[in-house]
Amino acid sequence: xxxxxxxxxxxxxxxxxxxxxxxxxxxxxxxxxxxxxxxxxxxxxxxxxxxxxxxxxxxxxxxxxxxxxxxxxxxxxxxxxxxxxxxxxxxxxxxxxxxxxxxxxxxxxxxxxxxxxxxxxxxxxxxxxxxxxxxxxxxxxxxxxxxxxxxxxxxxxxxxxxxxxxxxxxxxxxxxxxxxxxxxxxxxxxxxxxxxxxxxxxxxxxxxxxxxxxxxxxxxxxxxxxxxxxxxxxxxxxxxxxxxxxxxxxxxxxxxxxxxxxxxxxxxxxxxxxxxxxxxxxxxxxxxxxxx
Numbered sequence: 119x120x121x122x123x124x125x126x127x128x129x130x131x132x133x134x135x136x137x138x139x140x141x142x143x144x145x146x147x148x149x150x151x152x153x154x155x156x157x158x159x160x161x162x163x164x165x166x167x168x169x170x171x172x173x174x175x176x177x178x179x180x181x182x183x184x185x186x187x188x189x190x191x192x193x194x195x196x197x198x199x200x201x202x203x204x205x206x207x208x209x210x211x212x213x214x215x216x217x218x219x220x221x222x223x224x225x226x227x228x229x230x231x232x233x234x235x236x237x238x239x240x241x242x243x244x245x246x247x248x249x250x251x252x253x254x255x256x257x258x259x260x261x262x263x264x265x266x267x268x269x270x271x272x273x274x275x276x277x278x279x280x281x282x283x284x285x286x287x288x289x290x291x292x293x294x295x296x297x298x299x300x301x302x303x304x305x306x307x308x309x310x311x312x313x314x315x316x317x318x319x320x321x322x323x324x325x326x327x328x329x330x331x332x333x334x335x336x337x338x339x340x341x342x343x344x345x346x347x348x349x350x351x352x353x354x355x356x357x358x359x360x361x362x363x364x365x366x367x368x369x370x371x372x373x374x375x376x377x378x379x380x381x382x383x384x385x386x387x388x389x390x391x392x393x394x395x396x397x398x399x400x401x402x403x404x405x406x407x408x409x410x
Contacts, residue, residue, distance in 0.1 A: 308348030
């Protein structure tokens with residue numbers, strides 16, 4: 119079992135949710151506090167690092183998923199007020215109105231920011247200059263969740279029980295899941311395909327470029343897998359929201375490592391640093407650092 123340390127980044131009710139590593143810093147969204155927190159990506163035994171907080175001055179904005187942008191800033195979805203936010207290298211906070219309850223967010227192969235729009239069954243595109251475009255996914259009531267990028271864009275259709283694929287021109291292909299009512303949420307492009315998690319089925323899945331889907335049942339089918347991040351060896355890490363833990367899978371879908379954060383920690387987003395260590399957002403108010 120891997121060693122890990124815990125770094126407090128907010129009060130118990132602030133709700134760290136998404137996390138990303140950008141340069142020498144780790145950023146997390148505080149979904150219930152309408153704020154973003156940043157700390158140095160320390161890797162020592164105690165992970166002592168000063169926490170800097172950025173208030174969005176936007177009540178109910180619900181910052182959710184955060185990514186390192188191609189322009190040196192960090193970008194994040196604001197699910198509560200229909201915007202995509204940005205914090206520049208100089209600390210300036212700004213936002214672009216997108217509409218549709220943005221949630222999942224990634225940098226696309228074209229260098230733009232792409233976001234799922236949960237309430238309108240669309241995918242939104244925002245350039246670093248603030249130009250906005252929306253593309254329909256063609257499935258009503260699908261509730262698109264997380265999104266990731268390889269040569270094209272891939273996203274989980276939580277209520278559509280499928281994985282969607284979109285070109286940068288907006289052409290969509292949909293792949294139904296073998297398991298009914300699986301509730302896919304997290305998704306991450308990896309070496310041998312795209313990993314995704316099935317929240318309601320307690321499974322991890324992988325889809326290849328030709329559309330072949332393989333599902334891997336977890337040992338605890340009630341653990342509620344939530345987010346996933348691919349690793350360089352072809353495997354992935356996933357957070358288990360229901361069991362307060364995270365597990366690592368190898369390239370064949372077998373669980374090879376497990377870290378327990380404790381009851382009530384509610385692990386959500388996670389990110390892999392350049393040194394191979396993993397950062398996990400715990401909604402209880404902390405970041406967990408799983409050491410390489």
